[in-house]
Amino acid sequence: MTAPASRPLLVAENVSKSYGGVRALREVTFTAYHGEVNVLVGENGAGKSTLMKILAGAESPTAGRILLDGAEVTFRSPRDAMSHGIGIIHQELSLFPDLSIAENIFAGREPRGALGMVDFAAEKARTAAVLARLGRRLDPGTPVGLLPIGQQQLVEIARVLAEDVRVLIMDEPTSALSNQEVDTLFEVMDDLRRDGVTVIYISHRLEEFRRIGDHVTVLRDGTLVAHAPMTETDTGWIVRQMVGRGQEGLFARDSAATGEVLMSVTGLTAPGPAGAVLDSVSLEVRRGEVVGVYGLMGAGRTELMECLMGARQATEGEIRVRGRVCAEATVPARLAAGLALVPEDRQREGLVQTMSVQNNVLLSSLTALARRWLLSPRRERAGAGEQVADLAIKTPGLRAEVTALSGGNQQKVVLARALLTEPTVLLLDEPTRGVDVGAKAEIARVIGDLAGRGLGVLFASSELAEVMAMADRILVMAKGRITGEFQAGQVSEKELVAASASDKAFGGRP
Amino acid sequence: MTATVKGETRSAPAPDGPAAASRWSPRAGLLLLLRGRTAIVLVLLIVVFHTLSPHYLSDSNLLLMTKHVSINAILAIGVTFVILTGGIDLSVGSIAGLAGMICGGLLYEGLRLPGDTVYFSAVMVILIGILAGTGVGALNGLLITRLRVAPFIATLGMLYVARGFASLRSDGGTFPDLAGRPARGNTGFSIIGVNTWLGLPVAVWIMVVVAAAAILVTTRTPFGRRVYAVGGNERAAVLAGIRTGRIKTATYMISGACAALAGLLLTSELGAAYPDTATTYELNAIAAAVLGGTSLFGGRGTIAGTVMGAFVIGFLSDGLVLVGVSAFWQLVVKGSVIVLAVVMEQAQQRVQARMAAH
Numbered sequence: 001m002t003a004p005a006s007r008p009l010l011v012a013e014n015v016s017k018s019y020g021g022v023r024a025l026r027e028v029t030f031t032a033y034h035g036e037v038n039v040l041v042g043e044n045g046a047g048k049s050t051l052m053k054i055l056a057g058a059e060s061p062t063a064g065r066i067l068l069d070g071a072e073v074t075f076r077s078p079r080d081a082m083s084h085g086i087g088i089i090h091q092e093l094s095l096f097p098d099l100s101i102a103e104n105i106f107a108g109r110e111p112r113g114a115l116g117m118v119d120f121a122a123e124k125a126r127t128a129a130v131l132a133r134l135g136r137r138l139d140p141g142t143p144v145g146l147l148p149i150g151q152q153q154l155v156e157i158a159r160v161l162a163e164d165v166r167v168l169i170m171d172e173p174t175s176a177l178s179n180q181e182v183d184t185l186f187e188v189m190d191d192l193r194r195d196g197v198t199v200i201y202i203s204h205r206l207e208e209f210r211r212i213g214d215h216v217t218v219l220r221d222g223t224l225v226a227h228a229p230m231t232e233t234d235t236g237w238i239v240r241q242m243v244g245r246g247q248e249g250l251f252a253r254d255s256a257a258t259g260e261v262l263m264s265v266t267g268l269t270a271p272g273p274a275g276a277v278l279d280s281v282s283l284e285v286r287r288g289e290v291v292g293v294y295g296l297m298g299a300g301r302t303e304l305m306e307c308l309m310g311a312r313q314a315t316e317g318e319i320r321v322r323g324r325v326c327a328e329a330t331v332p333a334r335l336a337a338g339l340a341l342v343p344e345d346r347q348r349e350g351l352v353q354t355m356s357v358q359n360n361v362l363l364s365s366l367t368a369l370a371r372r373w374l375l376s377p378r379r380e381r382a383g384a385g386e387q388v389a390d391l392a393i394k395t396p397g398l399r400a401e402v403t404a405l406s407g408g409n410q411q412k413v414v415l416a417r418a419l420l421t422e423p424t425v426l427l428l429d430e431p432t433r434g435v436d437v438g439a440k441a442e443i444a445r446v447i448g449d450l451a452g453r454g455l456g457v458l459f460a461s462s463e464l465a466e467v468m469a470m471a472d473r474i475l476v477m478a479k480g481r482i483t484g485e486f487q488a489g490q491v492s493e494k495e496l497v498a499a500s501a502s503d504k505a506f507g508g509r510p
Numbered sequence: 511m512t513a514t515v516k517g518e519t520r521s522a523p524a525p526d527g528p529a530a531a532s533r534w535s536p537r538a539g540l541l542l543l544l545r546g547r548t549a550i551v552l553v554l555l556i557v558v559f560h561t562l563s564p565h566y567l568s569d570s571n572l573l574l575m576t577k578h579v580s581i582n583a584i585l586a587i588g589v590t591f592v593i594l595t596g597g598i599d600l601s602v603g604s605i606a607g608l609a610g611m612i613c614g615g616l617l618y619e620g621l622r623l624p625g626d627t628v629y630f631s632a633v634m635v636i637l638i639g640i641l642a643g644t645g646v647g648a649l650n651g652l653l654i655t656r657l658r659v660a661p662f663i664a665t666l667g668m669l670y671v672a673r674g675f676a677s678l679r680s681d682g683g684t685f686p687d688l689a690g691r692p693a694r695g696n697t698g699f700s701i702i703g704v705n706t707w708l709g710l711p712v713a714v715w716i717m718v719v720v721a722a723a724a725i726l727v728t729t730r731t732p733f734g735r736r737v738y739a740v741g742g743n744e745r746a747a748v749l750a751g752i753r754t755g756r757i758k759t760a761t762y763m764i765s766g767a768c769a770a771l772a773g774l775l776l777t778s779e780l781g782a783a784y785p786d787t788a789t790t791y792e793l794n795a796i797a798a799a800v801l802g803g804t805s806l807f808g809g810r811g812t813i814a815g816t817v818m819g820a821f822v823i824g825f826l827s828d829g830l831v832l833v834g835v836s837a838f839w840q841l842v843v844k845g846s847v848i849v850l851a852v853v854m855e856q857a858q859q860r861v862q863a864r865m866a867a868h
Contacts, residue, residue, distance in 0.1 A: 311749055335751040343749050350749070354742035354809035363739055363750040366732035374730050417750060 006215075006229075008067075009034035009198050010055065010086070010167050015064035017050050024050040027064065028224045030217055032167060037189060037199045039209045039230070042219035043242055043463050048202050051219070052169050055200070056088040057081030087160030088169040093152055097145030102127040104144050105159045130158045134188050150181025157188065168192065169200045172297070174208060186212050204296055204462070206235050207501040218242055239493040243465045258472065259287030261323075262456040263308075263339070263425040268317030270307050272480075277303040278314065279480040285425050285456035290447060292471030292488070293460040296500050300480040301460035302344050305429045308458075309341040310334040321424055335364060338424030342414050342431055344460075350414035351402050358384040358398040360413050365420045387416035391446060408439025415446070426450060428459035432466060444470050464493050476500050537865060544858035547851070548802055548818040552825065559829035566832055573711060577703075577779065579824035580717035581772045583817050585791055586798035587724045588768025590816045591761040593799055594728075596741040596808025597661035599765045601650060603791035604672035605643045606773025607784075611676040613639040613774055614685035614783020617696055629694035636702070640770045646672055647766020651759030665762075669792065677785040685783040703778025713775045717817075720768065724813040737761060741808025797844075798823050801851045822847070 010032040017025040025047045032038040042048050053059040055066065057075030065072050068084055075081040078088070095104050102123045103110075111126070113119030127140035134154055138147075144155055153173055160168055174182045189199055189212055203209040209216070216233055218226040218241040226241040263285045270278040277300050285291050295301045306312035308319060310329040319326045326337045343349035352360055361384040362369060369379055384398055391412045395405055402413055411431065418426060431447065432440040447470060451457050461467045467474050468488060476484035476499035484499030543550070559566040585602050592599040613635045620627040630638065646668065653664040690696035705712045728734035739747040740754050747754050772791075777783050802819030804811025826847065830840045 309749070330753075331748060332751045332753060341749060343746075348743075349745050352739045352742035352746050352809070354805075355738060359735060359738075363735070363747070363752070366735055370732050373732075374726075375732065375735070421751075 006033040006036060008032070009069060010200075011067040012051065012055060012061075013065050013067060015051070015054060015061045015066070017047075017054060017059065018062045024222055025054075025061070026222045028219070028222070030055075030224065031215075031227070032198050032200050033215060034198050035193055035196045036214035037193060037201055037212050039213035039216045040200060040202045040219065041204070041206075041209070041216060041238065041242060043465070046219040046242075047222040048219055049171065050222075052088060052171060052200070052202065055081070055167075056086055056169055058088075082163055082165075085164055085166035086169070087163060087165040087167070089153075089156045089160060089171065089173060091171045091173075093149075093156060095144045095152055095155060098143055100141045100143055101131070101138060101147075101155055101158075102140035104155055105130065105162050107159075126162065127158070130162050133161060133191075134158055135191065148181070150177045150184065153177065153181070153185065154188065161192075165197060167198045167200065169202075171202045172204065173201075174203065174205060182208060205501065206238055206497055210235065235497065236492075236494045239464070239497055243493055258289040259454070261286050262321065263458070264320045265308070266318050268304070268307055268314050268319070270303060270312060270314045270480075272303070275480075277480050278307060281317070281477075281480070281482055283458075283475055283482065285458050287454050287456060288451050290451045290457045290459070290470060290472050292467035292474045293458065293477055294462070294464065294467040294474055294496055294500060295460070295477035296462060298479075299477040299500065301462070301477055302429055303480070304477070305341055305343070305427050305458075305460055308334070308427055309339060311341075335421055335423075338422075339427060340364070340418035340421045340423035340425075341427040342411075342418050342429065344429035344433060346407075346411055346414050346434075351410060353401075353403050355402060356399045357388065357393070357395045357402050357405065357413055360402045361387050361416045361420060364417050383420060384416075387420055391416055391419075392442075406439070408435040408442065411435055411439070411443065412446075415443075419450070423455065425456040425458060428457065430461055431459055432461075432463075440466075464496060467496070468493070476502075478502055537861060541858065541861045541865065544854055544861060547854050547858075548815060548822060551847075552818065552822050555822065555825050555829060559825070559833065562833045563829075566829060571828070571832065573706070575824055575828045576714045577711045578828060579820050580711070580713040581775050581779075582791065582794050582798055582824060583717050583820035584720050584768050584772040584775070585795035586802075586816045586820050587720055587813055588765035588772075589792070589795045590799045590802075590804050590811060590813060591724070591728075591737060591764045592661070593796070593804050593806060594737050594741045594808055594811055595758050595761050596744065597654065597758060597761065598665060598796070598806070599647075599650065599762060599769075600662065600665040600792050600796075601646065601668035601672055602765060602769035602772075602795055603788045603793075604669045604676065605646050605766050605769035606776065606788035606791060607786065608646065608672045608676040608679075609639040609643045609770035609773040610777035610783045610787045611679040611685070611785055612642050613699070614688055614777055615679055617688045617690055617699055618685040618783070620694070629690075629696045631696055632690060632698040632701075635696065635699065636774055639774050640767050643766040643768075643770020643773070644763045645766070647763040647769075648759060650766065651762035654762070655755035655758050673785070673789070676787075680783075680785060682785060684785075688777065688781060688783065699778055700781065701778075703775050703780070713779070716771070716775065720771070721813060721817050728813055733757070733760070738809055741810075743809070794823060797848045801848060803855055805855070819851075 008031045012028060012030040014027045014029055015025055016023065016027055028051060030051060040048050050059065054061050057078045057080050073084060096107065099107065105127050106123050110118040111122040113122070124140045131138050131140065134157065136154060138151065144152055147155065173185060177185065192199060201209060201213065210230060213230045216228060216230050216238060217224060218238065220242060261284050266282045268278050268281040269276055281304060293301050293304065303312060307314045310331045310333060313329055321337045321339060324337065326334060352363065358380065362380055365383065366375065369375055369383055381398060388395065388398065393409050393412045393416065395409065402410060405413065432443050435443065447457055447459065459470070471488045474486045474488055474491060474496065475482050476496055478500050483502040486495065565571055585606065589599050589602055616630055616635045616638065620629040650665055650668055653659045654661050688699050690699060702712050702716065707715055728737065736747065736752045736757050739750065739752055740757050744754055773788055776787055780787070798819035799811065799816045800806065800819070801822055802811065802815030802817070804816060827840065827844065830843060
């Protein structure tokens with residue numbers, strides 16, 4: 001597949017990028033080869049997105065330079081990069097659902113006709129041409145919102161191809177796609193490669209990118225750790241490079257002895273827009289046990305958490321906490337039953353930004369704090385203060401606005417709110433997302449402490465190292481099903497990755 | 511790298527209040543001015559109008575102005591609950607009018623049953639009026655939370671519907687005499703809108719009671735805290751176990767009850783029930799809330815601020831009338847003051863954010 005002599009087209013040379021005091025990239029030299037698919041992998045926070053933003057002109061590097069065809073270039077804006085033939089497709093679709101395919105493709109750069117009015121005929125003709133290049137027979141007049149997600153992704157690609165693109169950067173384009181849609185996307189990428197387009201492809205899915213990639217580059221903690229032609233690698237090698245050796249000690253987990261079953265879930269099933277988001281999920285969490293749920297984006301981790309918490313309705317299945325069936329699927333009922341959730345996106349789902357630290361911490365426990373309908377400021381201060389001290393939340397004061405805190409401390413505020421309800425089983429969805437390494441280790445320590453105190457903990461994560469280090473037992477999810485169950489310490493990264501890419505539901509217990 | 515975490519300093523919760531404010535700086539001074547803007551404006555208004563017209567602070571004018579203020583303040587307090595959740599209630603003026611007509615009808619012609627006419631005591635009539643307003647508010651709430659109609663649309667619709675029913679009650683006519691008859695046992699309705707107690711209009715005392723209760727509810731009850739949470743981040747409130755639908759519906763009921771009470775005070779003051787009583791009062795109420803620092807995005811605002819806002823609007827309108835400013839200029843001034851208030855609130859947010867960043 002690889003051309004005999006790979007020719008570097010776009011090179012980031014010794015590029016560094018700092019945000020404030022945080023170094024997101026450290027002297028990375030990344031090479032994209034002409035007319036080939038260059039895969040970039042790394043865990044969340046490894047610096048992939050930062051590097052791509054620099055290559056696409058959305059950010060400028062703190063140090064280092066960019067070479068295009070051997071000549072140094074400076075991009076002042078994404079538009080500037082585009083004029084050099086570099087286009088990017090972001091992970092999140094950025095389409096206008098109510099506008100047609102043609103209008104989306106030419107949004108902001110509509111072909112003009114007489115009197116400066118939009119030349120709809122030209123727009124449609126050019127759209128049809130681009131769609132034909134992608135091998136699609138779609139009506140340019142179709143509103144984008146009516147298309148399935150895979151075809152919307154293709155519209156995004158068409159938007160970039162409508163300009164004269166030499167380098168196409170794709171940031172996790174397959175995360176929302178079905179298998180069949182992925183196949184189609186790969187065919188398109190293959191065609192583009194044949195046309196001499198250079199593709200930079202960011203992905204988490206090892207099995208997938210191994211099919212399409214010519215080169216693979218691995219980033220870890222802002223540095224480039226490996227670079228090789230795909231044919232010289234195997235899955236295990238890539239995982240090792242991503243995770244790094246010696247990282248297991250990052251969060252040391254003393255596996256506590258586990259006790260009786262605190263929560264048991266059987267046959268939990270929930271519908272989604274395209275098939276079930278949860279398909280007959282069964283699991284158990286015991287006293288003092290930390291259970292990790294590993295899965296890629298779209299595997300159903302968040303949906304599982306929401307269903308357990310009553311924020312999403314399951315159509316089938318049973319949840320028992322301490323043996324008692326939780327029939328009513330509402331958040332207050334599940335809180336009362338002894339479950340508490342720390343949601344994935346703390347800005348959108350966790351914090352009330354207009355409130356103080358104290359009021360955020362107390363939000364789930366107001367009824368318990370009130371005496372005859374009234375809250376006592378003294379009891380409020382005591383309740384919140386205890387949690388703040390317990391979790392060592394760094395805040396200028398209990399009355400400080402919660403937005404004044406750092407990401408890690410904000411996360412602890414949401415955790416404190418959950419803990420104040422005195423849960424039996426604590427549900428954590430990506431508990432260390434968007435917090436720095438120090439705070440990650442601390443949150444891991446807190447989780448270990450909580451299990452030590454006799455709580456059951458169920459946490460979801462998309463980071464291999466994190467699940468392997470923090471969990472006693474690991475469940476792997478893919479496409480809404482549990483596809484594997486492993487004891488931590490007895491499982492390799494490769495087994496986890498294989499299970500996360502599997503379609504088959506996991507049968508019996510090991 | 512190992513599991514050891516840097517020796518974490520256990521931050522004892524510091525005393526309340528942002529640390530930055532304890533040191534005086536020009537910026538802290540500016541912030542103080544911006545925070546107290548409504549009170550400052552009110553004092554300025556009084557000083558200016560007092561200089562322009564010696565009659566402004568006379569007993570009779572103060573009595574009149576505070577009565578006007580109380581009615582708008584009660585409406586605005588109810589609306590503030592709704593706005594705190596991120597909603598809006600455009601129907602309060604119409605609810606006030608409808609409540610006035612329902613009570614006016616009960617006092618003037620009683621409840622006509624087949625073969626008999628029943629008269630209720632003034633107290634009962636007032637309770638029925640407030641209950642009716644609460645019911646209309648509940649309807650608003652259900653439309654918004656169950657049928658997912660946008661608050662603006664639901665309450666805009668109710669603005670027309672409630673006004674329509676107010677007219678239908680009398681076929682467009684007026685109930686001209688609300689004094690009641692001792693024989694029917696329904697006298698005394700005039701007390702709430704006309705009488706004074708300890709030198710202040712009864713309406714003002716009622717406003718004080720309503721405001722005190724509202725302050726207690728917003729600051730010291732779980733319900734009040736949840737109202738702020740729903741407006742601050744509804745999704746987070748849901749996941750924190752708050753039944754957001756119930757909270758929102760309750761705020762529309764409070765708004766409806768306050769609107770009905772205000773309508774009754776106005777009707778009592780006028781001594782007659784007109785179907786178009788309190789038309790466009792919803793705008794004054796919303797303006798008072800906004801002037802008092804309530805954010806239309808929800809989550810921010812206080813009852814005390816709203817009451818202050820009602821005073822500014824009332825003292826400004828009546829002052830302009832007193833010094834003989836034309837009705838057209840009155841509108842221009844009132845509108846400008848409202849927009850200016852929001853501009854100042856934005857400035858306050860910016861200064862606060864900049865100070866927090868230090």
